[in-house]
Amino acid sequence: MRLHWHRRDLRLADNRGLADAPDRPIGLFVFDRAILKHAGAPRVAFMLDALGKLRESYRERGSELLVRHGDPATAVPELAAALDVEFVSWNRDYSGLARERDGAVKTALEDVEATPQTFHDAVCHEPGSITTNAGDPYSVFTYFGRKWRDREKDEPRDVPPVAAADGVGGEGDRESIPTLSALGFEPPDADVPPAGTEAARRLLASFLDADVYRYAEARDYPAEEATSRLSAHLKFGTIGIREVDGRVRAALEGAAGERRESVAEFRSQLAWRAFYTHVLYFNPEVVTSNYKQYENPIEWENDDDLLSAWKRGETGYPIVDAGMRQLLAEAYMHNRVRMIVASFLTKDLRIDWRYGYDHFRERLVDHDTANDNGGWQWAASTGTDAQPYFRIFNPMTQGERYDPDAEYVRAYVPELRGVAPDVIHSWQELTPTERANAAPEYPEPVVEHGERREEALSMFERARGESD
Numbered sequence: 001m002r003l004h005w006h007r008r009d010l011r012l013a014d015n016r017g018l019a020d021a022p023d024r025p026i027g028l029f030v031f032d033r034a035i036l037k038h039a040g041a042p043r044v045a046f047m048l049d050a051l052g053k054l055r056e057s058y059r060e061r062g063s064e065l066l067v068r069h070g071d072p073a074t075a076v077p078e079l080a081a082a083l084d085v086e087f088v089s090w091n092r093d094y095s096g097l098a099r100e101r102d103g104a105v106k107t108a109l110e111d112v113e114a115t116p117q118t119f120h121d122a123v124c125h126e127p128g129s130i131t132t133n134a135g136d137p138y139s140v141f142t143y144f145g146r147k148w149r150d151r152e153k154d155e156p157r158d159v160p161p162v163a164a165a166d167g168v169g170g171e172g173d174r175e176s177i178p179t180l181s182a183l184g185f186e187p188p189d190a191d192v193p194p195a196g197t198e199a200a201r202r203l204l205a206s207f208l209d210a211d212v213y214r215y216a217e218a219r220d221y222p223a224e225e226a227t228s229r230l231s232a233h234l235k236f237g238t239i240g241i242r243e244v245d246g247r248v249r250a251a252l253e254g255a256a257g258e259r260r261e262s263v264a265e266f267r268s269q270l271a272w273r274a275f276y277t278h279v280l281y282f283n284p285e286v287v288t289s290n291y292k293q294y295e296n297p298i299e300w301e302n303d304d305d306l307l308s309a310w311k312r313g314e315t316g317y318p319i320v321d322a323g324m325r326q327l328l329a330e331a332y333m334h335n336r337v338r339m340i341v342a343s344f345l346t347k348d349l350r351i352d353w354r355y356g357y358d359h360f361r362e363r364l365v366d367h368d369t370a371n372d373n374g375g376w377q378w379a380a381s382t383g384t385d386a387q388p389y390f391r392i393f394n395p396m397t398q399g400e401r402y403d404p405d406a407e408y409v410r411a412y413v414p415e416l417r418g419v420a421p422d423v424i425h426s427w428q429e430l431t432p433t434e435r436a437n438a439a440p441e442y443p444e445p446v447v448e449h450g451e452r453r454e455e456a457l458s459m460f461e462r463a464r465g466e467s468d
Helices: 016-020 041-060 072-083 096-111 141-150 197-209 211-218 231-236 241-253 257-282 304-312 318-330 335-348 353-363 369-379 395-402 407-412 421-425 432-438 449-463
Strands: 002-005 025-031 065-069 087-091 115-119
Touching: 002 072, 016 087, 016 115, 025 041, 025 072, 041 065, 041 197, 041 231, 065 072, 072 096, 087 096, 096 115, 141 257, 197 211, 197 231, 197 241, 211 241, 211 257, 241 257, 257 369, 304 318, 304 335, 304 353, 318 335, 318 353, 318 395, 318 407, 335 353, 335 369, 335 395, 335 449, 353 369, 395 421
Parallel strands: 002 025, 002 087, 025 065, 087 115
Antiparallel strands: none
16 A cells, blocks of 8 residues: 555546556545645635545545645655655645655655655646757747657556555544635635536536637637636646547547637647746746846835735726626636736736735635746736736726727626717726716726826836836
């Protein structure tokens, strides 16, 4: 028997660590306070649901998912010694903190004469396997994406035989999965979607049945709901990336023309997730530091009142407020709108991207360090493949282009439900009297976009050393 330490692989199917290591596994999950203190309630609620489903899967096979609390460098070797297991397996994680943690666990396991075995599982191609011709990691997605697309992928792993739980005894070995409140979290205000492999497979099947074939044309329109909604499942590994990519490749091979182009566009999003994981692996400091270095510090304004208005969805910019209120209500935000609200925070409000990243980390059910960090730094013009500093989203134009009938705005901003789309999309240009007559309860714009755009340009020019 061996222990398999689950982290971001809360599933049995398509799990390389479970399937490829010798000996039959019994599962383990450790509630690490050092990680939980950085998590938001929606994410923890989703994780607990996923753990419950994973434990059910083990028990259906006569096995068990054990839980422990504390520092994994103590909890994992203590359990390994108590159960007298020869091997402890886990799938590798790629952030700097995770690698430090895993190194400490490896050392501690050697002290109790248990052999650690780690596996590549979370992305199709391990960091360092896709490089430039000179052997360097990519900092531009285009070239990385081509190699990722064309490189052969492993097939999904079947569910392996698991160890019987009969021999697992001792106090605490059958400890229940804790509640949200027991971990110190208040119930989330947002509606958290169901977790688990079956839920993920239903989402994938539904998406591949129809929406993937219109993804290219519809994915940027938040009212269309043409995205897969798989992001939380990919973050927590309730479904394997090889299973997802294999199903998507099958759809690609069976499609032609625009339908094929649409499936390929969705598959490129899987490559983007991998790209940001590779970037984080080689640049762990990007979690708190700019990837792109400017000659001078960026002079963020960081106004607390403006930040609070942005978080509440009360900026007076309808598409921005709709996105922020969707986040509050659903612990989720449409990807196009994520770009809009991030550009608005960093360019219109001139607030450091790290404040936005921290808010997303607390509120999003699908928060993923690599993916979210990459997205925020792209919007802030500080990351890899970054949006040029002089390209600043106009929130009114974005709303008019991607939500022309204001369906998305009116779904999340009730003050504007009786207002015509053209009025919504020109909200900033209206006089205060016109705004008061149209929607007296909706706030005035907190800034003037044209003015703030010029200020942002000047801010970045100073950072680049191009002006005094």
